[in-house]
Amino acid sequence: MFPENPKESSISRFPKAADIIGQLGEELAFVAPNQDRGLLPINRFVMDLEELAEADVPPQLTAGLQVARVWLDHVLDGPGKFTKETIRNFNEWHAWMTSVLLSWQTGTATPAWPEGWALTEKSGSATQRDGSATTALPSGAEEPSICLDLAEDFGLLREFHGESLELLQGIEQGVLVLEENPADATTIDSIFRAFHTFKGAAGFLHLDALRDLAHDLESLLDAVRRSELPITSEIIDLILAGADALKHFTREVGSQLQGTNAGVPIVFPTRQIIARVQSSLRGESSPEIADPPEGVERSQTAGVSSAPMTKTSELQAQPKVRQSVVGAFRELTIPSPASGFVKLDTAKLDNLVDLVGELVIAQSMVVQNPDVQVINSLQLVRCLRQLSRITTELQRNAMSLRMVPIRAIFHKMNRLVRDLAAQKQKQVQLLLEGEDTEFDRNIVEKLSDPLVHMIRNAVDHGLEDSADRVAQGKSELGTIRLTAAHQRGGIVIRIQDDGKGLDRGRILAKAIEGGLVKANANLTESEIFSLIFQPGFSTAETLTDLSGRGVGMDVVARNIENLRGKVEIQSVPGQGTTFTILLPLTLAIIDGLLIGVGDHRYIIPTLSIRESFRPAPGMVTTVHGHGEVVRVRGRQTPLLRLGHYLGTASRAVKPEDGIIVVVESGDAARGLLVDELIGKQEVVIKSLGRAFRQQNLLAGGAVLGDGGVGLILDVDTLVQMPYQPSRSAVPISPATP
Amino acid sequence: MNQEPSLRAQPAAREGRYLTFTLGDESYGFPVLNVREIIRLCPITPVPRMPAHVKGVINLRGTVIAVLDLRAKFQFAAKDYGERSCIIVVQVAAPSGGNTLMGAIVDAVEEVVQLTADDIEATPDFGGAPETQYILGLATIEGSVNILLNIEKIFAEDGTLSLPPLTKPEPTQPDKG
Numbered sequence: 016m017f018p019e020n021p022k023e024s025s026i027s028r029f030p031k032a033a034d035i036i037g038q039l040g041e042e043l044a045f046v047a048p049n050q051d052r053g054l055l056p057i058n059r060f061v062m063d064l065e066e067l068a069e070a071d072v073p074p075q076l077t078a079g080l081q082v083a084r085v086w087l088d089h090v091l092d093g094p095g096k097f098t099k100e101t102i103r104n105f106n107e108w109h110a111w112m113t114s115v116l117l118s119w120q121t122g123t124a125t126p127a128w129p130e131g132w133a134l135t136e137k138s139g140s141a142t143q144r145d146g147s148a149t150t151a152l153p154s155g156a157e158e159p160s161i162c163l164d165l166a167e168d169f170g171l172l173r174e175f176h177g178e179s180l181e182l183l184q185g186i187e188q189g190v191l192v193l194e195e196n197p198a199d200a201t202t203i204d205s206i207f208r209a210f211h212t213f214k215g216a217a218g219f220l221h222l223d224a225l226r227d228l229a230h231d232l233e234s235l236l237d238a239v240r241r242s243e244l245p246i247t248s249e250i251i252d253l254i255l256a257g258a259d260a261l262k263h264f265t266r267e268v269g270s271q272l273q274g275t276n277a278g279v280p281i282v283f284p285t286r287q288i289i290a291r292v293q294s295s296l297r298g299e300s301s302p303e304i305a306d307p308p309e310g311v312e313r314s315q316t317a318g319v320s321s322a323p324m325t326k327t328s329e330l331q332a333q334p335k336v337r338q339s340v341v342g343a344f345r346e347l348t349i350p351s352p353a354s355g356f357v358k359l360d361t362a363k364l365d366n367l368v369d370l371v372g373e374l375v376i377a378q379s380m381v382v383q384n385p386d387v388q389v390i391n392s393l394q395l396v397r398c399l400r401q402l403s404r405i406t407t408e409l410q411r412n413a414m415s416l417r418m419v420p421i422r423a424i425f426h427k428m429n430r431l432v433r434d435l436a437a438q439k440q441k442q443v444q445l446l447l448e449g450e451d452t453e454f455d456r457n458i459v460e461k462l463s464d465p466l467v468h469m470i471r472n473a474v475d476h477g478l479e480d481s482a483d484r485v486a487q488g489k490s491e492l493g494t495i496r497l498t499a500a501h502q503r504g505g506i507v508i509r510i511q512d513d514g515k516g517l518d519r520g521r522i523l524a525k526a527i528e529g530g531l532v533k534a535n536a537n538l539t540e541s542e543i544f545s546l547i548f549q550p551g552f553s554t555a556e557t558l559t560d561l562s563g564r565g566v567g568m569d570v571v572a573r574n575i576e577n578l579r580g581k582v583e584i585q586s587v588p589g590q591g592t593t594f595t596i597l598l599p600l601t602l603a604i605i606d607g608l609l610i611g612v613g614d615h616r617y618i619i620p621t622l623s624i625r626e627s628f629r630p631a632p633g634m635v636t637t638v639h640g641h642g643e644v645v646r647v648r649g650r651q652t653p654l655l656r657l658g659h660y661l662g663t664a665s666r667a668v669k670p671e672d673g674i675i676v677v678v679e680s681g682d683a684a685r686g687l688l689v690d691e692l693i694g695k696q697e698v699v700i701k702s703l704g705r706a707f708r709q710q711n712l713l714a715g716g717a718v719l720g721d722g723g724v725g726l727i728l729d730v731d732t733l734v735q736m737p738y739q740p741s742r743s744a745v746p747i748s749p750a751t752p
Numbered sequence: 753m754n755q756e757p758s759l760r761a762q763p764a765a766r767e768g769r770y771l772t773f774t775l776g777d778e779s780y781g782f783p784v785l786n787v788r789e790i791i792r793l794c795p796i797t798p799v800p801r802m803p804a805h806v807k808g809v810i811n812l813r814g815t816v817i818a819v820l821d822l823r824a825k826f827q828f829a830a831k832d833y834g835e836r837s838c839i840i841v842v843q844v845a846a847p848s849g850g851n852t853l854m855g856a857i858v859d860a861v862e863e864v865v866q867l868t869a870d871d872i873e874a875t876p877d878f879g880g881a882p883e884t885q886y887i888l889g890l891a892t893i894e895g896s897v898n899i900l901l902n903i904e905k906i907f908a909e910d911g912t913l914s915l916p917p918l919t920k921p922e923p924t925q926p927d928k929g
Contacts, residue, residue, distance in 0.1 A: 044858040369814025615798065661800035703799070703809060705844075705852045706818035706907070712801060716809055716816040724809045724816050 021451055023423050028067055032076065033116050035063050042108050048099045054221050057105070060086055075115045075125050099160045099282045108132075147623055161264070162220050162280040163271055168220060170426050171274055171606040175216050177356050179265040186258045190251060199248040206254065207236040213261060219430070225264055228590040231292040232257040233608050238296060253295060256288050256520055361457070362417055368699065371406075371413040374721045378406045414699060418453040421499050423506075424463050425450045428470050428497060435474040442481055442492045443474055449499035454506060458598055461578055462508070465571040471496065472568070477512035477592055487589065489513065502623055505580075506598040517586040519543050538592045544584040548572035607717065609693040609725060610676065613663035618698060618717055619676060623730035625684060627676040627692060635670040645670070645686045647677050654686040657734060680734040687733065696720070699729060766871045766889055772898055773840065773858040776828050780858070781865070781891065781900045788841045788853060790861055793833055807857060812841065819855035825906070826886075836860035844907040854907050865898075867891050872900065 039060040046053040060081050068077045073416050083105070096107075106127065187280050189206040192199055214229035235253065238244040260283065267281040322578055381387060384401050406449045436443040454462075478484075478493035483489055496511040519540065526532045526546045533671045538546075550569040580598035607618035610628075611750060618637070635645045635654060643654040654675065658665025667673025675686045698717035703726075707713065714729040758926035783826070796819055798808040805824035809816050819839060824829065839855040846852050872889045877928040 055833075334774060372814045615800075663800065701814075701816045703816055704818050704854070705846060706806065706820075706854065707809075710801070713799065716797070716815070718811045718814060722811055723795055724811045726797060726799060726809070 024642075028072060029116075029119060032064060032067055032072065033120075035067070036109070036112050036116060037721045039064075040113070043102075044101055046097050046105075048102060051096045054090065054095070054097065058091065061087055068451070073115060073119045073125060073130070076112065076119070078128070079108065079112050082687075099280050103282050103284070145688040160280040160282045161224055163268065164376055165271060168426075168430070169272070170423055171220055171430070172268055174423060175220060176265060176268050178216060178274060179213065179261070179268075181358070182213055183258060183262050183265060185209050186254070190255055190258070192392055193246065193254075197251070200240070203236060203240050203246070207233060207240055210236060210257075213437070219427075222264075224283045224285055225261065228257060228260060228283075228289060231289050231296075235292050235296060239370055244295065250295060253288065253292055257292070260285055260288060265354070282723050307369055310698060322359060349493045361417075368413045368417065372699065372718050375406050375410050375716065376720065378402055379720050394583050398484045404709070414697075415453075418454055419459055420451050420453050421459055421462075423449040424466060425497060425499070427463070428466060431467060431470055432474060432495060433470060439474060439477055440481075441474065442491055443478060444494050445470075446494060447498075448495045448496065452499040452506075453502060454598075455497075458506065458578055461574060462596075464573045465596070466497075466508070466510070468568070468571050470497070473510060473512040473514070473592070477514035479515050483515075498565050503621075505622075506596075508596040508598070509593060510596075511591065511593040513591040516588040516590055516592050517547070517584070518588075522546055541584065544586060547584075548582065606695055607698050607725075607727065608676070609696055609719070610657075610674075610689040611693050612658045612661060612689050613665050615661070615663050616693060616719070616723075617661075618696070618727040619678060619687070620714070620727065620730060621695065623678045623680065625677040627674055627678050629673075630675050632669075632671050643670075645675055647684070647686065649674075650684075651685050652677060652686045654688055656688045658688070658690070660733075678730045678734060680731040683734045685734045698727070766868055766900065768889070769864055769866050770898070770900060771840070771864050772862040772893070774860045774862060775823055775826065775858060776811055776831075778898060779862070779893075779898045780822075781838060781867075781898050782842060782856075782903055783888075783900075784864055785841045786844070788843050788902045790838050791855075793839060793857070795836050798801055810839070810855060812853065812855075815853060816927070817841065817853045819857060821857045822906075823857070823859070831859075833857070834859065837922060842903050842907070852907075856906075865891075865893055867893075867900075908909050 033042070039057060042053045042056045042060065046057070064076075065080055065084070066684060068080055086101060086104060086108075100469060112127065117123075119610065148302055165172065186206050186209050189202045189209070192202045193206075196202075210229050212231040214226050214233055217225035217229055218224075232254065235244070235250065238248050239250060244250065264281060264283055267276075270276065271279070324593045335440040382403060382474055387395075387399075415625060429445055429447070430699075432443055432445040439603075473495050474493075478495070479487070479489075481491045482491065494513050496509070498507075499507045500507050523532070523538070523543055523546070526543075526549070527534050527536075531546060531549050532538065547568045548571070572582055575596055575598070580596060580597055583594065583595040583597065585595070586592040606619050606621040610617055630645060635643055636651075637643055645654045646652070654670070658667070665673070665688075667688060670688055672687045673690050674692055675688055676692075677684055677686050679685075696719070700715040700717060700720070703713060703716050711729055711732045714727045716724045716726055719725045766783075769784040770786050771784050772779055772781045774780070777826075792809055796808040796810055799806060799818075803822050807819045807821045807824075812817055823829075837857060837859055838861055839857055840861065841853055841855050843851045844854055871891045871893070873891070874889055875884045876888045876890075878884060886902055886903045886906050891898045891900055
């Protein structure tokens with residue numbers, strides 16, 4: 016069945032060699048780094064080949080065998096296990112041997128000797144065509160490999176994986192456009208950005224090889240973007256090769272995340288690509304690396320097992336075979352991960368939530384329609400119940416779409432603390448609590464930067480050096496506690512360190528020096544602490560490359576304020592500092608208590624409510640004739656008649672006619688006298704819009720079950736406002752200019 | 753009210769379609785481009801401690817929008833809403849970008865008219881008494897005068913009309929001593 020071309024003398028040997036090499040390939044497919052599986056069979060096959068090669072085989076085959084022998088002996092004498100390098104080498108070797116076989120079979124020119132394969136003894140003919148062939152593979156030139164820390168970075172890696180697939184898809188599409196129209200600036204920009212994003216993510220995860228490659232590709236595209244380099248097919252090749260390598264890595268990450276080969280280092284063959292990119296950047300044409308074995312193309316390997324033609328060898332494909340690379344790129348559709356994500360325009364989400372809200376209301380209108388209610392049909396009742404169940408479920412689902420757990424950001428902090436601690440040579444542990452607390456995604460996104468900054472500050476300046484800690488009788492291990500919770504009708508994030516605490520004296524001195532306060536200012540502790548949020552404030556002597564306490568804290572404060580939140584500081588010298596970030600629930604879903612005052616309904620966030628009760632006569636006492644207090648659990652709590660305050664006629668003239676709802680904010684509490692409790696309801700907070708943005712009495716509005724709008728009271732304001740006893744509020748007249 | 757002579761000199765910029773409506777005996781117009789829809793009066797949730805012309809908020813298919821009473825805004829005598837009273841929902845460009853929806857209660861909606869530059873006159877100077885700052889220009893339609901309103905001005909201002917903060921000043925005020 017073999018063609019007549021092979022020389023007569025070797026005709027009997029060819030099928031045997033092909034057979035052995037085929038089996039070798041199968042064996043190679045099963046080896047794994049740090050394991051010895053397959054080592055002995057491979058050794059065995061190589062020995063068989065060596066025996067075969069004693070007589071009349073192509074010289075390349077003999078030379079190849081000598082290389083394999085060196086490598087194998089090295090493995091056998093050394094660790095007795097494969098490493099990722101040896102595996103890759105053997106795979107390459109196998110591919111090359113396959114091509115040698117092919118040339119033997121067809122009588123065509125033998126493939127070039129691969130660059131970098133060392134021979135212990137020169138095997139004349141094999142090295143003829145390439146002078147560099149005998150250059151030993153320097154150990155420093157090993158392809159980088161990356162070991163994933165799955166346990167530590169699982170969430171981040173999963174995010175990275177999803178994002179990368181998206182970026183690669185973008186690059187792929189971009190390349191297709193560039194092939195048609197190489198001068199398309201928008202496309203070049205978008206590919207540039209994709210590599211840039213890749214670089215950022217890789218850098219964050221310490222995937223250095225990946226970062227380096229992405230960095231070089233980014234520089235290349237940047238040069239193209241600035242028209243410093245013309246876009247040539249060579250550059251397109253490079254982009255493709257780079258994207259291919261990144262894709263290979265991403266796929267490996269994906270399979271490791273799904274548990275395949277978890278923990279196995281991923282070989283990341285980037286050396287050549289980087290070298291080519293760099294020479295392109297220098298304006299040279301890329302160095303022609305040894306021609307790839309012709310036989311790499313699958314179509315020609317018929318009759319020889321192609322099983323071991325692994326991804327690695329595909330990735331090694333050189334620019335000469337560009338067509339096939341492009342083809343492969345197009346064919347390799349990126350597999351969708353098992354649990355996929357879809358990126359959505361948030362406006363669409365909002366729209367969906369609104370529409371579902373409408374549906375729920377329409378549904379209740381149908382159910383409560385008097386005409387429908389007189390219909391006496393069990394069937395109808397059942398259908399309506401089913402309808403309401405589905406709409407409720409739909410609503411809950413739609414609402415949850417906007418909510419994401421804060422876990423991802425918290426875990427980033429883990430990483431940050433680990434790195435910072437190493438850098439500062441401090442021992443730091445980060446304790447996370449409430450990672451599953453769900454926040455509106457808009458808030459989560461905008462929280463990342465301020466948190467990074469505050470954690471940096473805590474590690475850098477909050478915590479003392481190990482020596483100082485020991486000297487103060489503290490544990491050497493500094494602790495930072497990061498907690499998230501729904502509290503006080505909002506979101507509370509706390510960053511707590513057990514370090515040295517803020518230095519009041521120095522902050523004050525600095526502020527006076529900087530002209531932020533007058534020298535004779537009489538400030539409370541919290542006023543002093545909040546000075547660090549002033550722009551331009553910095554206790555400069557503590558400045559380091561990482562952070563200076565105060566540097567950028569104004570940015571933190573501004574970011575939080577933009578989210579309509581605030582930061583509180585508590586600090587005890589020698590015991591640590593606690594930053595408490597309070598954020599409103601804008602756009603979030605809250606549990607609310609619907610109360611009635613006069614003809615109006617208001618919503619009080621359930622989380623701010625401590626209790627509610629109907630007061631007995633005598634529980635409410637007047638102070639100075641007009642202030643009122645109510646005794647709640649042994650404490651006198653100021654009472655606010657909500658109806659009077661809001662300017663609505665209240666039905667409850669005497670306190671015992673109404674209900675007192677005790678609300679709290681921070682440490683303060685206040686009793687609100689309302690007419691009635693209507694019910695508890697989960698509501699979506701909606702912005703009241705521009706017209707009401709400057710008032711702080713209402714936290715927002717919500718669409719109630721009957722389609723009307725309920726106003727959500729801002730409890731912080733009600734509790735903290737200056738005490739205004741039962742006097743009706745006078746509406747403030749329009750401030751016309 | 754002479755701050756905008758340039759605008760006054762170019763009435764051509766204001767030509768286009770207008771939705772006309774009435775407040776009392778007067779006829780007004782909104783640029784049609786700003787009008788999103790006209791809805792019947794519906795229950796309005798009053799917002800406490802707001803200026804009288806801010807009637808409250810309504811639920812417009814899931815979006816909470818503020819509703820102003822134009823009668824109150826222009827200091828017409830208060831009057832019960834009639835059969836033809838309705839809410840014109842307009843889209844106002846926010847200074848920060850994006851659009852906000854707001855509602856304006858009017859006595860009755862009339863029609864959509866096409867006005868050319870020749871139909872529109874600059875606002876005469878009343879010497880300060882009527883608030884001309886909301887007026888885009890005057891148009892004469894079939895012999896009667898129609899007051900064209902500047903939607904941005906009318907609604908933008910209400911952003912500042914609300915309550916001053918109820919809490920005491922921020923304790924961070926460093927210069928208190």
